[in-house]
Amino acid sequence: MKTRVFWLLIFTLVIAMGCGGASRDDNTLIVWHWMTDRHAAFEELAARYEAQTGVKVRFELYAPSDIYSQKIIAAAQARTLPDIFGILDKKKVVAAFIESGFVLDLQSYFAADERAWERRLFPKAMSVNRFEAKNSYGIAPGIYGVPIDVTNIQMIYNKKLLKKAGIAKIPQTFDEFLEMAKLLRIHGISGLVSGWGEMWMIDCFASNYAFNIMGQDKVMATFRGEVPYTDADWIKVLDVFRRLRDAGALAQGIVTKANKYAEQDFALGRAAFAFNGSWCVNVYDDMNPDLDYAVMMPPLVNPQRPMSIWGGAGSSFHVLATSPNKDMAVAFLKWLTAEDQQTFLAERTKNLPANRYAAKTVHPVLAAFAANMDHTTHPTIWPVNEQFVVTEVFDKGIQAIIIGERTPQEVALEVQKVKQREMEKRRLRARP
Amino acid sequence: MNSLAQKKSGLYNLRDKSENFLFILPAVAIFAIFYIYPFYKIFNLSLHEWNGISLNPTFIGLANFQELLRDKIWWSSMGHAAYITLMALTFQNTLAFALALACDREIRLKRFYRVVFFLPPVLSEIVVGLIWRWILDAGIQNGQQLGLLNHLLSSTGLPHLVNNWLSNPQTALTTIALVHSWKGFGWGFIMLLAGLQTIDHQLYEAARVDGAGPWSVFKNVTLPMMIPVILVVVILTILGSMQVFVLILAMVSQGLVYHTEVPVTRILAAMTSSGRFGYACAMGVMFGAILVAVSFAMKTLTDRMKQL
Numbered sequence: 155m156k157t158r159v160f161w162l163l164i165f166t167l168v169i170a171m172g173c174g175g176a177s178r179d180d181n182t183l184i185v186w187h188w189m190t191d192r193h194a195a196f197e198e199l200a201a202r203y204e205a206q207t208g209v210k211v212r213f214e215l216y217a218p219s220d221i222y223s224q225k226i227i228a229a230a231q232a233r234t235l236p237d238i239f240g241i242l243d244k245k246k247v248v249a250a251f252i253e254s255g256f257v258l259d260l261q262s263y264f265a266a267d268e269r270a271w272e273r274r275l276f277p278k279a280m281s282v283n284r285f286e287a288k289n290s291y292g293i294a295p296g297i298y299g300v301p302i303d304v305t306n307i308q309m310i311y312n313k314k315l316l317k318k319a320g321i322a323k324i325p326q327t328f329d330e331f332l333e334m335a336k337l338l339r340i341h342g343i344s345g346l347v348s349g350w351g352e353m354w355m356i357d358c359f360a361s362n363y364a365f366n367i368m369g370q371d372k373v374m375a376t377f378r379g380e381v382p383y384t385d386a387d388w389i390k391v392l393d394v395f396r397r398l399r400d401a402g403a404l405a406q407g408i409v410t411k412a413n414k415y416a417e418q419d420f421a422l423g424r425a426a427f428a429f430n431g432s433w434c435v436n437v438y439d440d441m442n443p444d445l446d447y448a449v450m451m452p453p454l455v456n457p458q459r460p461m462s463i464w465g466g467a468g469s470s471f472h473v474l475a476t477s478p479n480k481d482m483a484v485a486f487l488k489w490l491t492a493e494d495q496q497t498f499l500a501e502r503t504k505n506l507p508a509n510r511y512a513a514k515t516v517h518p519v520l521a522a523f524a525a526n527m528d529h530t531t532h533p534t535i536w537p538v539n540e541q542f543v544v545t546e547v548f549d550k551g552i553q554a555i556i557i558g559e560r561t562p563q564e565v566a567l568e569v570q571k572v573k574q575r576e577m578e579k580r581r582l583r584a585r586p
Numbered sequence: 587m588n589s590l591a592q593k594k595s596g597l598y599n600l601r602d603k604s605e606n607f608l609f610i611l612p613a614v615a616i617f618a619i620f621y622i623y624p625f626y627k628i629f630n631l632s633l634h635e636w637n638g639i640s641l642n643p644t645f646i647g648l649a650n651f652q653e654l655l656r657d658k659i660w661w662s663s664m665g666h667a668a669y670i671t672l673m674a675l676t677f678q679n680t681l682a683f684a685l686a687l688a689c690d691r692e693i694r695l696k697r698f699y700r701v702v703f704f705l706p707p708v709l710s711e712i713v714v715g716l717i718w719r720w721i722l723d724a725g726i727q728n729g730q731q732l733g734l735l736n737h738l739l740s741s742t743g744l745p746h747l748v749n750n751w752l753s754n755p756q757t758a759l760t761t762i763a764l765v766h767s768w769k770g771f772g773w774g775f776i777m778l779l780a781g782l783q784t785i786d787h788q789l790y791e792a793a794r795v796d797g798a799g800p801w802s803v804f805k806n807v808t809l810p811m812m813i814p815v816i817l818v819v820v821i822l823t824i825l826g827s828m829q830v831f832v833l834i835l836a837m838v839s840q841g842l843v844y845h846t847e848v849p850v851t852r853i854l855a856a857m858t859s860s861g862r863f864g865y866a867c868a869m870g871v872m873f874g875a876i877l878v879a880v881s882f883a884m885k886t887l888t889d890r891m892k893q894l
Contacts, residue, residue, distance in 0.1 A: 220858060223858065224858075227639060230639050231639075244861075246637075246861065247639065250638075250639040251639055254640055342726070342728055344725070344726065344727075349839070351839025351841075352839055375706070405725065406721065406724040406750055407724045407750055407752060408753075409753050410842050411839065412839040414614075417721075424727045440797045466625075476776045542859055543862035546860075550841075550843050564710070585588070
């Protein structure tokens, strides 16, 4: 009996020891990320950094991206975040990480040497990581992340298919685009394909046209509850999707298509136009290296106002505020965003570099994407964001318009109803 | 002397009990850590407004549950899960039972069929979803249907039946339910076949000697003997079908409007898209309670059937 009790105690002790945290090397930085396509390049850069400085950098890949997002939330709860990590989520989530004391404010590091580090990077990429004074999240003003690449989302067209349909000039206005879609249809070619089974992609397309039709101020006023969704301009935004449907401009099954399938369709020449981000250069190159394509801005509904596209920092890294190696982590990120490393990353991964000097030598399609960086905007830099519940009803409403289930007016009414309900709920919660 | 003996015996009892307790301690600890604590934590979080990251969730009492009771999309998602379950209970289990009956007889290639019928459940739901997505694709290239089903329909003189199966609100949920049934019937098949093989063949022979025909044998011998197995299959089908979601994500991504929403996709959306972990936990608690209630109802039914 005594022997059994002894072994039981040993077993309990072993289990208890196993629950302890793993020991770590003081000269090693741990980086968590989700970028499958960039992992090999990161590892190569880590080896170079170790050779230059003696500091070991261990990149740990957790994919796919939704699993990664859950992992960092779980790690935050368990206080086991690494020295450097990315937050692949909305600004609201980034703000929650900052508020809970997990993210280091890099303002002082960027301000050093007369802002030399900051001036090397695209301003649009920096703004994603910046929290201005009096921001709506209540976060202390500062710069809380380092962009490692930039991205934007535009329209892409297949040159061969347009030529086949006898189209020589790319559309500038939305009406021209619809006419072209009809022409393509006559030739048995699908018009536009995109991953509109993913709500954020529908939201991105709709937001482009909301900015084009009514401008940023009115969009923000709507989010604040000052302009109703039943306003004529919002009906016009929703009507864009009805018009696309009526012209037969959308690929079959677009509303349930994940973006990877939409990318496959475009790469295999099943649609003449795609709505996709600059990361597509890498994807298309893998799927069909012979694909002959180019980039264009989404055609304008309102020629009086410019088109604003979603863009900014593609991926950013944050430094753990409580890391004992935080200075070492910042030094590594500074090195990673220097011209040589950024050029290497851009060449290897076909992503737009965050360093403006490294963007000169990229793939021609990427250069075309980069040319429109000045027209980018993103929910993460807007002064106010719409509540998720309202956005969900709006995006699902667009799906309903595309499948012919609802009219733009019906969707607008429904969205406004939800908006009012949510605002009322907020008002009640704000009461002392 | 007597009291000393009593004392000693009491000490022995105490020691004996503490030793017994020590032996069950690991099991109790594991059960408490991995079952009781998570359940308590989820229930506790359902009473809070929490974004999943903040260190201080705000206590809001039963507000999440009150909101959930009024959430029409949540209840319609429950309806969709119930529809998928109903399809699985009828179509999937009837098919499983019919095939199990066929394979229980002396037929050629019996083992081959058993392996083939058990293949779909072995495949991952993601793989099944992707395969069926390709089969049901509604895309067209150079006038040719890209999806296998639509291609077959158009090339066999049935072009009027060509459909956008997953993007049409009339067909999307039924299509998902049928694919789910296709994926799941193998489990029912194996369990029902195992049940059929436990029935004593002398019972069949006796029934035939008494002049019973095939239908009478099935109704009076096979079915009554199979009731316990059928009820287990029914409970497992309900629990499995109500919780379907990977297949839905693989087939229709984030869903077709709200036509393909089920409770688990709503929980996922509350956690990942809106960051409302407290609300998601409330959904989880309510959904769990409903499933437990259904399981208890089925258990009661099983006991009554056994008595009969």
